[in-house]
Amino acid sequence: MANHPSPAKLSRVEKATISRKLQQKLVERAQFGPAEPALDIFIPQLDAFALRLESHVLGKKAAHAALVAHGDKVEITDEGVDTWARHIESFLAIEGRRRHSIFASAARVLSTAAFPEGLAFLDDRIPDENARMRATLTVLRAPEHASTLVGIKLPPEWIDSLESALDASDQAYADRVHAHGTQVEHVYKGQSAEAEWVHLVGRLKKYVESRDIPGDADRKMENRALLAPLTDAIAHAKAVAATRATRRTKKA
Structure with a gap:
């Protein structure tokens, strides 16, 4: 529900940040406390998940920026x-409409x-x-139309420019398309x-809670x-959700 956020509802950036902070807490405990392999094993796992989440956050942003840039270029x-x-x-x-050119008919055919x-x-x-323009280019470069192009003085560099424009x-x-695929992949x-992170922090939470000693x-x-x-x-997310719910109620 909106008033009871779970770890899964946190943003990807928040999950990565939390991973870093949880890892730091565990590192500090390991430095000053007794060895606790069952707890310390979460340190490299949290580091790995922070890296994964951060890479997908940055990767998605980069892919989106590339998608926009390539969209403009398209x-x-x-x-x-x-x-x-x-x-x-x-x-x-125009050449095909000339009344006194011996190449007018050939220009119309071309x-x-x-x-x-x-x-x-x-x-x-x-x-x-x-694809259709490539077919046009093939026609323009066909040997049987070479004399017509020369006769009507169509600048040959125009055809080269068309081909270059098509390549670009x-x-x-x-x-x-590649940028879009990369963005979807990061998503x-x-x-x-x-999803794996939620499972990891869930296991960490259960283990830490199991460390409680009555009276200690x-x-x-x-x-x-x-x-x-x-x-x-989670508490902050819950407070934000509650505030939004209150505002919606007042508006209603």
């Missing part, structure tokens, strides 16, 4: 493909072969658009680490101190 490179496609399609259309559906496909998904667009899209692996106030205080990073975080 749009920019797609604009390059669109621009060169429009340049070439318009050039062919335009139809290269852009059979006009430029409508520029609104398709980028992978589909680029395909790479940008692939980079975005799922992070969730798995969090010092041991009770030590046990509370060892678990304080966890219990304090």
